[in-house]
Amino acid sequence: MPPMYGPRATQVSRVLGRLARFGWQPTTICLAPRPGGPHWFDGASPDAPAGVELVRVPSPEEWFAVRAAWRVAPGLRDFPDSTRVWVRRAAHTAICLAAAGEYAGLMTFAQPWSDHLVGIRVHRATGLPWVAHFSDPWADSPYATPRQRSIWRRMEADVLREACAVVFVTEETADLVMAKYPGEWRKKVSIVPHGFESRSGGAPRPQDRRRPLRLAYVGRFYRGVRTPVALLRALAGLHRRESVAGTLEVLFVGPHVEEYERDAAALGIASLVRFRGRVSPAEAARVAADADVLLVVDAPGDGPSVFLPSKLIDYLPFRKPILGLTPETGASARLLRRLGCPVMRPDDVGGITSALADLIERWRAGTLDVGESFDRVAAEFDIAHTARLLHQVLLGAFTGAHEMRERGHISGIHS
Known part of the structure; x- marks a missing residue:
């Protein structure tokens, strides 16, 4: 409590x-x-x-x-x-x-x-x-x-x-x-x-495509088990191919996320990524509300994942697209697909790179939004x-x- x-x-x-x-x-x-x-x-x-x-x-x-x-x-x-x-x-x-x-x-x-x-x-x-x-x-x-x-x-x-x-x-x-x-x-x-508790803040704010596309992860990492390293490598590869400075930014918020600042710097993407330690639940909600895309990062595995992290459920009332880095079969992947959200293996750097590029393209085209099934499926978790x-x-x-x-x-x- x-x-x-x-x-x-x-x-x-x-x-x-x-x-x-x-x-x-x-x-x-x-x-x-x-x-x-x-x-x-x-x-x-x-x-x-x-x-x-x-x-x-x-x-x-x-x-x-x-x-x-x-x-x-x-x-x-x-x-x-x-x-x-x-x-x-x-x-x-x-x-x-x-x-x-x-x-x-x-x-x-x-x-x-x-x-x-x-x-x-x-x-x-x-x-x-x-x-x-x-x-x-x-x-x-x-x-x-x-x-x-x-x-x-x-x-x-x-x-x-x-x-x-x-x-x-x-x-x-x-x-x-x-x-x-x-x-x-x-x-x-x-x-x-x-x-999840329904939000009283009304509809999500309109997208302002004059600013960078903002991805946010709210949660914690476990060194050697559940980490953002593959995501950082994918972001670095995308940035090398074509600079995304001013186009894309990623924010990680939660316990132990700062441990990965050095990884981001070594990959040359420190300017694209921000890390903040643990914050209050109210501040975590503000971070999620201000994002354009929310991130789920699970541990990789050979078989189906049994986990359905509560942070995935806490994302639902914000009505934001969710990029799920989770094993292809399992509880999280099943829910994300029902919501109409993309799923990539947590260790698939190439797949994550393609997913990021697709998000940027949809952002530029003004078509980055939740799918038709999102609200109906999310209601099951109210x-x-x-x-x-x-x-x-x-x-x-x-x-x-x-x-x-x-x-x-x-x-x-x-x-």
Whole structure:
């Protein structure tokens, strides 16, 4: 939850606020971050969504001694992540709240994955029906090390065994994760995509072709995994072929993007590219609104990509053309093609060069706009729609579990 930085905090806050409109009264146990600390970089304190109660619990993960221990023994953060030290406190708080009031059920959101460990403890102690929201793969994450996967498999299996319902944001992720478990467990799964809030700013501003075509990427990169290097090389190749100074500019905004300034300079395109570190969600929205084309950059891969990054969904209300650098098959590519947006492999420098040249040509011709299917497809990801899907999941999980308990099929307390 905000003020914690990142797309997951924004998504959870957004969906809980919408669930309150369906009559739910969410009590949310979340981190009490230190102002100005690693989880609250701007020190601003946002209000809770209407109808949502926040119960903030401090975490040892912000203690200097704990962070020093992680630097000495970084492997401690693999059980399953750095938030593990918060689990006991958060679970105790939830159990006390459940004892003092009437709750229909429990829902946990990852990441961090430690949230699901809180869920196991609370579910066992209270018997409350539990919905575990996965979003991305856990033990099957392509970014995990073999050691992490070996640790996470047991934790993941415990969560999937005990949760009453499990939510993923794509069919691809659900298929990947559930393939290794009994078929009966697959019946617990529901697909609820990320959702965006509609904008109140009106129609996009008219294009001014007297200025450069502006491409913007809002998000983070991971060195050696998800990077803009192929895009920078494509831009350099295009610039060598015919100067695009004054014709095209690219802006990268988000954590760790500045690490690639040196790459841009080495390629001779420093004047065409700007890098800004992490900014507030409001500023990130302004950057997206001012762009002419928005960029999605995923990690390359040999097979289909299971990921549907929330930033792609957050782009939709701006009604801008989106250039997707993502594996040719997978969740992101499927959505982008339905929207009528181009898709290129993240490591296909030649293909990216051609895509950039095509964008410039359409910009000059005044035909750079979203396709006919864009609005219809984007509407499927409006938070009003996706929150209703989650509302139905909660009703089914909580009502069904309570009925089973009344018939003696669910124990109220687990040791």
